[in-house]
Amino acid sequence: MSRARVVVVGLGGLGSAALYRLAADLGPGVLGLEQFELGHHRGASQDHSRIIRLAQHQPEYAALARPAYQAWDEIEAESGQRIVTRTGGLVIEDREARRAAATGSRNIEGYTAVFDRFGVDYELLDAAALVDRWPQFRVGGSEQALYQSESGIVDAAKANAVHIALARARGAEIRTHTKVHAVRPDGEGVAVVTDGGTILADRVVVAADAWTNQVLAGTGIQLPLTVLREQVTYYATPHLAEFAPGRFPVFMWHGHHNFYGFPVYGEVATKLGQHMGGDETTADDRSFEPDPVRRKRYAEFVDRHLPRFGGPELYSRTCLYTVPPDQNFVLDRLPAHPQIVVAIGAGHAYKFAALIGGLLTDLALDRAPAHPIDAFTSTRPALTDPAFPRAFHV
Known part of the structure; x- marks a missing residue:
């Protein structure tokens, strides 16, 4: 058997960030295990953007938003690589469409209340002011928008690679194509069972996302997680200048469906996705074929509200969301086995990844987390009460 001080299982967004932060603290003796190749497209952390x-509707996330920017600044300073591009960002609520759809409200007032509490600057715009400022949009008149200047893009694929490179520079070892079949408590440590044999570790961080319950099977713990197949589409717009990052912000559109979009970045194309609503699947059974219903839905939204944003479809690509019943993160030690730390991003963690890497390091090294994560425990009712209803934010 080989030995390690800490093993990180899964090297996507959260795992690669934890690997770097652990290596920065401990140096050699930190081992990262990835069952596929680095940068694979089977999970949740692929793609450019x-x-x-800072626009958060829940205070537990707002409390982490500014520290997340600071954590990304630290990674950029150490690596010399640009990871965050500020474009400004819009939250647009089509109130008429949401009323007609009887959609659960995540309204503008919910965001502004949190902004006011945390001292974040913002602007409120009615439909006319929105179009006056960004004539790329077409609106019906019932829309209200919130603009926040610090919103932007995190380059996910690049950030993962940067975290891996920085971890190696600090002495971490990485093994790819190494599937973890189980993690099992072994005294005060953990036995990590892989294709290549068993590794004994003092601590383990499980950042396996859709594979989490497979990895945890040896602990006797199974979390109530739903795996959803989501997708995005890139459009080869011919109007590149209009949708350059300096002229067009990232946006979220809350209407009958909830869309999110990006200026031209990563590809010579714009990007559109829908938050939530994908088919339930599993990590092993999921399809990689894009859903034609969603393709059509995206195209209809673009035609109606952003006609020059569209163009020939460059490609559509799927990814996985792994979601607890309340759609909140899991960042915690297992109560019965505190030498095992579990991270679940719930489909919306990437913006916090650099910060979460440090929080997972705190947990693994038995330190008090540097920022509040009490809302993300593994003992909350959403994870322990079988009758807790699924309440995904839409």
């Missing part, structure tokens, strides 16, 4: 924003 994720939205980063």
